[in-house]
Amino acid sequence: MEKKRILWRGELTTQRSLSIRGLFCLSSGISWLMFFLMLPGLLFVAVSFATRGDHGELVWQFSLESYERLMGFSLFGWTPDYLLILWRSVEVAFITTLIAVLLSYPLSFFIASRPAKSRYMWLTLVIVPFWTNMVIRTYAWFYLLSPDLPLAKLACALGFIPEGTPLYPNVFAVYLGMVTVFLPFVVLPLYSSVERLDWSLVEAAQDLYSSRMRVFMQAILPQTAPGLAVGIILTFVPAMATFVVPDLLGGAKYMLVGNLIQQQFGASRDWPFGAAVSLGLMILTMISLQIYSRKGKEIEIV
Amino acid sequence: MNTNKEKNLTIQNVVKTFGKVEVLKTVNQVVKAGEFFTLLGPSGCGKTTLLRIIAGLEIPTTGSIILGTDDITSLPATKRHVNMVFQSYALFPHLTIYENIAFGLRSRKINADEIKRRVAEGLEMLRLESLQDRMPDQLSGGQKQRVSLARALVNEPDILLLDEPMSALDAKLRSQVQEDLRRLQRKLGTTFIMVTHDQDEALVCSDRIAVMNGGVIVQCGTPEEVYDYPCNKFVAEFLGAANMLKAKRVEGGVETELGFFCLEKMPEWSEGLVTIRPEWIKIRESRPERNGVLATVDDVVYRGTNFDLFLSPGNLRVRTSANKNFRVGDTIWLELTAGDLVALGD
Structure with missing residues (x-):
C-alpha cells in the first residue's frame, strides 16, 4: 500500500485533499470567466472571420476580408485610414496617460502632505467625479468651453480660434476631457504609494549630494513605481478603447478606434469588421503593455 | 583620507520649534575637529533634531551652525559636506551594495576611475568586498550598517553623523560595533557626531559626551567627567545606577538620613542631593574611621560579573565582586569615601 504524504498547511492534510479543495474554491470564478469571457472571446474571433450579408446579417462563410480592410486593402486600392485610426488611438492613450501621470505626482504629494483630517476631504474631491455619469461629465465641458466663458475667450485672444466659437471640437478638448476622466485612476493608486513613502531614502539621497532630479529618480520613483504601474495600466488600456469623449469633444473628424468599433456594431451593422478591429485593438494594447513593462524595468535600473 | 580635519563645528544659540513645541531651547556647543562627540539623552530630548540641523535636513528657527569659518545654517543638505548614517540605514533597495556606496560620488559626477578607487577603498575598510554585488535586502542588520557607514565615508565628509547607529543590532553585535566604530574614527581622524540613548554606547565610543534633556545640553565632558562628576540628578541617573541621598550642608560635610558624611568638594546649596555610584561604596570588616554606615542586606541580585x-x-x-558571598539579613559596614560622594546641582 502506498503511503500518503501528510503535509502541514495550517492543519494536517494530504496533497490530494488540498488540490480538491482548492479546485472547489476556484471553480465558481473559473466557470464565470469561462462562460462570460473566454467563450464570447472565442466567438468573437470566429465572427471576425465571417462575412457580412447584404442586409448586415452574419453569414458564416470564412473570409479574411475584415482583416484586409483593417490593413487598408479595399476595392479602391490601399488607404491607411484604419491603421491611422489605430495609431492615433495609441497616441491619444499615451499622451493622456503621460499628462495624467505628470499631474498626479504633485497632486498625490499634496494630498499625502495634508493633515490626516483634511486628507480624506481631498481624496473625496478626487473621487467625486465618479459619482456622475461620464457622458454627463463630458457634456459639462460643452458648457465650460462655450464662447462666453474665459477659457474660450483666452484661446480667442491668443488667436487659436475665431471669436464667438466654442473651444470644441478639437484635439485640445479631447485631451481635456480624457485627462479629466482618467486622472483619478492614476491619482488614487499613486497616492497609496506616496502615503507609504520612506522619507529617509529621500533624505539619504539629499544627504548624498543628489540634484532634485536625482532625488526623484532614485528615491521617489522606485518607491512609487508599484502605484504608478497600476495607474498607468488603469488609464492606458481603457483610454485606448474610449469613444464617448472623443466622439463628443473631438467631433466627427477625430475618430478613434473606440468610435470605429462602436460604429461597426451600431450604424454600419458590420459585425465581422467590428470584431476584427476589436481584436486589432486588443493585440495593440498587449504590445503596448509589453513595451511598457520592458521600458519600465529599464527606467528603474538607470 | 580627509583634507579638512581642522574644521571645528560651532553650534550657536540654536533654537528649534515645531509649531508650539520648543524642541531645542538655545543650544551652544563647539565640536572640535577630529573628535568623537556623542549626543546622549532620552527620547524626545531634541538630540536627533540637533543632528538633523547639523546635517541640513532641518533649519533652526534661530541661531546658526558654523563649520570652520563658514556659516552653513541655510546651506541645504545636498550641498553640505557632512554625511549621515541613518537609523534605518536608508539603503537604496533597487541598487547593489556597490552602487549604494558609489551613490554620493556619482551625484557629484566624480570621474569613473576615482569612483572605482574610492568605492574599493570603502568596501575594504568595512570588510564588504564579498557583498558588493548583493542587494540590500539580502544583507543582515550588521552588514547593512557597515554599508551605510561606507556610503557616507567614501565622500570624505568633514563630519560624519550617526543617528542611533546601533539601535537595530542585537546586544552581542552592538558591543563589537561600538569598538569597531571607535577604532575607525581614530584611524580616519574624521569628526564623528553620534546620537544615542544608550549610555554604554556613549561611554565606550566617545571622546566627549553632551548629555541632553528637555531641549538643552545639561552637561558636556569626557566620559569620565560626566560619569564620575555628574552635574545634577538627571545626568547621574541617566549614565548609570546611582545612590541618591537627601542632604543638608553642615560644617565640613553634609548631614543625611544615614548620618554625617565628609565631602571633598563642598556643595553650594544648603539643602540638596549627594550621590555615589554603587561600585564605589566599599564594604569594610569593621567600622571605618569616617563616612561609615552599618547596613542590613535586604536583597542580593546576581548579575554575572558582580x-x-x-x-x-x-x-x-552596592555593587561588589562575585566571589564574596552575602546573604539576606547579613549586617555589614559600608564606607562612602569623601572623594566618591558627589554633591549634585539642580
Missing part, C-alpha cells in the same frame, strides 16, 4: 546588594537603611545599592 553582585548587586540592596541594603537598608536608605535603600542603598
Whole structure:
C-alpha cells in the first residue's frame, strides 16, 4: 500500500485533499470567466472571420476580408485610414496617460502632505467625479468651453480660434476631457504609494549630494513605481478603447478606434469588421503593455 | 583620507520649534575637529533634531551652525559636506551594495576611475568586498550598517553623523560595533557626531559626551567627567545606577538620613542631593574611621560579573565582586569615601 504524504498547511492534510479543495474554491470564478469571457472571446474571433450579408446579417462563410480592410486593402486600392485610426488611438492613450501621470505626482504629494483630517476631504474631491455619469461629465465641458466663458475667450485672444466659437471640437478638448476622466485612476493608486513613502531614502539621497532630479529618480520613483504601474495600466488600456469623449469633444473628424468599433456594431451593422478591429485593438494594447513593462524595468535600473 | 580635519563645528544659540513645541531651547556647543562627540539623552530630548540641523535636513528657527569659518545654517543638505548614517540605514533597495556606496560620488559626477578607487577603498575598510554585488535586502542588520557607514565615508565628509547607529543590532553585535566604530574614527581622524540613548554606547565610543534633556545640553565632558562628576540628578541617573541621598550642608560635610558624611568638594546649596555610584561604596570588616554606615542586606541580585546588594537603611545599592558571598539579613559596614560622594546641582 502506498503511503500518503501528510503535509502541514495550517492543519494536517494530504496533497490530494488540498488540490480538491482548492479546485472547489476556484471553480465558481473559473466557470464565470469561462462562460462570460473566454467563450464570447472565442466567438468573437470566429465572427471576425465571417462575412457580412447584404442586409448586415452574419453569414458564416470564412473570409479574411475584415482583416484586409483593417490593413487598408479595399476595392479602391490601399488607404491607411484604419491603421491611422489605430495609431492615433495609441497616441491619444499615451499622451493622456503621460499628462495624467505628470499631474498626479504633485497632486498625490499634496494630498499625502495634508493633515490626516483634511486628507480624506481631498481624496473625496478626487473621487467625486465618479459619482456622475461620464457622458454627463463630458457634456459639462460643452458648457465650460462655450464662447462666453474665459477659457474660450483666452484661446480667442491668443488667436487659436475665431471669436464667438466654442473651444470644441478639437484635439485640445479631447485631451481635456480624457485627462479629466482618467486622472483619478492614476491619482488614487499613486497616492497609496506616496502615503507609504520612506522619507529617509529621500533624505539619504539629499544627504548624498543628489540634484532634485536625482532625488526623484532614485528615491521617489522606485518607491512609487508599484502605484504608478497600476495607474498607468488603469488609464492606458481603457483610454485606448474610449469613444464617448472623443466622439463628443473631438467631433466627427477625430475618430478613434473606440468610435470605429462602436460604429461597426451600431450604424454600419458590420459585425465581422467590428470584431476584427476589436481584436486589432486588443493585440495593440498587449504590445503596448509589453513595451511598457520592458521600458519600465529599464527606467528603474538607470 | 580627509583634507579638512581642522574644521571645528560651532553650534550657536540654536533654537528649534515645531509649531508650539520648543524642541531645542538655545543650544551652544563647539565640536572640535577630529573628535568623537556623542549626543546622549532620552527620547524626545531634541538630540536627533540637533543632528538633523547639523546635517541640513532641518533649519533652526534661530541661531546658526558654523563649520570652520563658514556659516552653513541655510546651506541645504545636498550641498553640505557632512554625511549621515541613518537609523534605518536608508539603503537604496533597487541598487547593489556597490552602487549604494558609489551613490554620493556619482551625484557629484566624480570621474569613473576615482569612483572605482574610492568605492574599493570603502568596501575594504568595512570588510564588504564579498557583498558588493548583493542587494540590500539580502544583507543582515550588521552588514547593512557597515554599508551605510561606507556610503557616507567614501565622500570624505568633514563630519560624519550617526543617528542611533546601533539601535537595530542585537546586544552581542552592538558591543563589537561600538569598538569597531571607535577604532575607525581614530584611524580616519574624521569628526564623528553620534546620537544615542544608550549610555554604554556613549561611554565606550566617545571622546566627549553632551548629555541632553528637555531641549538643552545639561552637561558636556569626557566620559569620565560626566560619569564620575555628574552635574545634577538627571545626568547621574541617566549614565548609570546611582545612590541618591537627601542632604543638608553642615560644617565640613553634609548631614543625611544615614548620618554625617565628609565631602571633598563642598556643595553650594544648603539643602540638596549627594550621590555615589554603587561600585564605589566599599564594604569594610569593621567600622571605618569616617563616612561609615552599618547596613542590613535586604536583597542580593546576581548579575554575572558582580553582585548587586540592596541594603537598608536608605535603600542603598552596592555593587561588589562575585566571589564574596552575602546573604539576606547579613549586617555589614559600608564606607562612602569623601572623594566618591558627589554633591549634585539642580
